[in-house]
Amino acid sequence: MDRLSLVFAALADPTRRAILARLADGEATVNQLAEPFPISLQAVSKHLKVLEQAGLITRGRDAQWRPCRLEAAPLRDISAWAEQYRRFWDERYDRLDDYLRTLQTGPTAEEK
Amino acid sequence: MDRLSLVFAALADPTRRAILARLADGEATVNQLAEPFPISLQAVSKHLKVLEQAGLITRGRDAQWRPCRLEAAPLRDISAWAEQYRRFWDERYDRLDDYLRTLQTGPTAEEK
């Protein structure tokens, strides 16, 4: 599976997005990450594996703890991907688009 | 399921992202959308239903055709969601962050 699909699939789960939100406040262990959720520690461990394979987190080693750290690069990628479509939602982009079109057609007209 | 999860799940499939890319060039019928893919028309129809439920497309009616149109609002939403994490990837944002911190601590120090 391609990288982008892995990232989108990882983000499709609310629990995993909540884990990322928590990691935005700093590193955390598996137990700390699992604490807010009404699911087993093993389930959280699986979620972390999915996030890790998507490149959204990395895991270190501190004695018997495995501190998790947020990796934002894939988020930059999906943001950039979505930005491809900005012209379909951004009015100002439309006006910029018009402006660019003017620059292109204007001089051509003057060449006549 | 919450809206954001639906959108991410819809985008997790490469075929569906390709369909969106095609729709960026303008409306298209189901047959036109299905043409590039080595899968059945019914499979494409299912993909379109997923995209529609995620709010990424709308479908009109023109005789026996069902023209599909791109709806970019959910893409704006996921872009905005990802932007929450910009400070974790953008160096310039870090420097802005430092600057804002300076503005905050500076005057406070002067109040002494």
Next chain:
DNA sequence: TCTCTATTCAACCAACCGGTTAATCAACCG
């Protein structure tokens, strides 16, 4: 060493996903 804590691995299960084929619906056209 034995024990406790943190975490992962393994096996299992119900539900979902992406695909198929066959049947059905909807609208035009002769």
Next chain:
DNA sequence: CGGTTGATTAACCGGTTGGTTGAATAGAGA
């Protein structure tokens, strides 16, 4: 009307997912 085209629905299938419980591994500490 009957036939053709465009599209959806239904039933099915194998693989994946998100959860469970139970066993296993890794390291700290008495």
